[in-house]
Amino acid sequence: MSKLFQVSLFVPGVLLIVLLFAMLPALIQADPMNGGLHLMWGQAFSKIREYIEGIWTGQSFHYYAGQNELLFWEQIGNSLKVTSFYMVIGAVIGTIIGVLLGIYFAVSRAGWLMRLMELFGALPDFVIVILLQFIVVLVAMKTGVVLAKVGSFNHNEPAILLPLLSTIIIPASFMIRNVALHMKHTLTEDYINFAKSRGLTKGYIIFHHALPNVLPFIKADLHKFMGILFGNLFIFEYLYNLLGVTLLVFVNAFGMHGYQYNLVVNGILTFLLLYAAVYLLLRLMIIGWEKVLTR
Template identity: 55%
Template sequence: MLKVAGWSIMIPGILFFVFLFAMMPVLLQASPIDGTLQLSWEQGFQSLKDYFAGLGNGDSFQFYSGKNERSFWEWIGSYFVTSFYYVAAAGVAGTAIGLFVGIYFSLSEARITRSIVDFVGSLPDFVIVLIMQFAVVLVAREFDVVLFEVATLNSEEPAIALPLIAMIIIPANYMIRGVAMQMRLTLKEDYIGNAKARGLGKLYIVFYHALPNVLPFVKGDLHKLMGIIMGNLFIVEYLFNNNGVSMLIFTNAFVEQSGIYQYNIVVNGLLSFLALYLAGYAVIRAFLFLLGRVFLR
């Protein structure tokens, strides 16, 4: 009952935040006198009113891309699939790498490797992306070998591998540190000592006694992990010029010729982002459920 009440409060709150956040470029207007920022609530609520009025006749799902008027429903499918590919891959691969490398770190010293992981974890995501792109360009210049596409320049040669690696690194790094810490604490529990006293093998104890008790903590951290993935998605899609949901918002928020702000495409894009979040969360939960079934005693 409390969970239902919590969701009934949280969902309207999230939707309110989406509509208000998309309204910011309309709300914040520069004063024509001294250039200071002022709140224009009238224009903001007019945008909101126009959006809801356009739901009936479909105007809220029309937007301008360049000089042409486009339908949101015709475009969102391919953009959503592209973003979902990266979110799902980053979630599953990042979680898997984080779990197994975190277990390895909890069982061994591996100081140098751990220092590298900690250093990478201290870097902002856009810095990691730029370093990777620079490294590919450097290798191509020195050895005349192009390892990966550093950006999507056309639909025939999209950048796939490098954005995927960039999407996986940060959530994997977060999971590694969390799992390693939790695994160390779990291995100190009394029931682990009893398992050792019974002569059970080390790997059996880790995967069939300790890991099932670590997975609930991983599940409890999923929303934070998804927040990292979604924030990373904005950076990756923008820097690699990949046609995902965030790029749909970036490139069409303002009409190219007139500079008019398109409130409807931003709202629809952010709502699609929420759907992408839920889909990615469901994929990771399913992966953890299957993993838990594999190592269930």
């Protein structure tokens, strides 16, 4: 099967999965009398048909926020900017810090610090967010100094520092463990010992011999890294009160007019496009590192 043919099947396949996934709340309905669950196949597939038909009329891009009917294209721009800002910076800086600290832990004897990092990285995302907010509140109560905003109280003055720290710390902990593991293994290879015997400096060996052979493993694990970064995005946006893509969808998915299938489909597709853009950015960054380090 040619790569072009695979790509031509991939896009419709993703669209079909999104359409089917978004119809689940319409498919599974609870009986108001006894609370039993029923599968409403006709109602569910009618949502898909209405969405496809509404693409040509533009109705598929309308949704309700309370009693107000809004156009998805007019509202998603600001939400996409918010989510993109934190996800791009978190992904790039988290990757850079993860690679550098992973190298440090691989060549240093600070095993206790590495174990502490692993323990911190094992904490759920929402615990890390709440812990950061608690520290800020505790410092403010003890000293009167507010280090950062614990959340966004309005769109004009959003919280920046704590959300950025969260999006950097959470994926960076995975990258540190991953890089340290592969770097330790790479440093035991014969070609590394040969490079040492030639009198090459430690830094040159690490960055021009070992790291180029670790970067392919980093590329292979990018989807895991991205999964950690994007996995709990709704919890992240909810706890910091950031009106991003996922919060826009979850807050309005069930409104006065019932389940808004169109909004959910459009929101998921926007989320997937952002995921693809950040993934491509990280992949190009790593490829760039490979080009520079292997010269």
